[in-house]
Amino acid sequence: MFAISLGDDGAELRPLEPHHAEEFFASMDRGRDYIGRFIPLPDFAKDVAGARAYLQGYADKAARDAGRTYGIWQDGTLVGGVLFRTMDTAMGTAEAGCWLEPSAAGRGLVTRAARIIIDWAVEERGIHRVDWLVAAGNTGSINVAERLGMTHEGTLRGNYVYRGVRHDTQVWSVLAPEWRAARAK
Incomplete structure (x- = not known):
């Protein structure tokens, strides 16, 4: 389909489709414990x-x-x-998110990839508001939201039970005018 370079480090962004199931499972297997600390994605990809x-x-x-x-x-x-x-293109809203294996953490890959999809959503699809919901303990994902120039709107206290532990959820967002202004700098 397409591949978009994420820089000169050999990283690229591509659609992730059902025919990638074996690669996706292998990635989940390599990062199962790390990825699964805050999100249930590895639970969906047990095989x-x-x-x-x-x-x-x-x-x-x-x-x-x-x-x-x-x-x-x-x-x-x-x-x-x-x-x-x-x-929801009719409402002009979207919720973005991410996952990453521990071996790839700390290189800015998610930030670079998220910029591309948010640009697309705002400029091509007319999305006005992009949300980023994150467990309060997930500092890596919070750092991405900050690097994307999102605003921390608040914390939903104790709203999410995951693997028997109750978590707070931070709500971050960026509005299209803010996104465009930041990108123009």
Whole structure:
């Protein structure tokens, strides 16, 4: 389909589709504990069939224009991804998110990839507001939101139970005029 370079370090962004199920499962397996600290994504990809079903769900969302997922490949290996968990073009809203293997953390891959998909959502799809919801303990994801120039709007206290532990969720967002102004600098 397409591949967009994320810089000169061999990283690229591509659509993540059902035919990538084996690669997606392998990535989840390599980063299962790290990725699964705050999000249930590894729980959906316990095997190749589960990985395929998860990716098919996003293919179906893309067909309905209700969400999308993209992979981050580093030197030909899938190591993470960015996504629109939800997208409502009529309302002009989307919720972005990410996942990344620990071996790829700390290189700015998610930030660079998220910039590309947010640019697309704002400029091509007319999205006015992009949300970034993150467990309060997930400092890596919070750092991405900050680097993207998002505003921390508040914290939903104790609203999310994951693996038997109650978490706070931070709400970050950026509005299209803010995004455009920051990109113009």
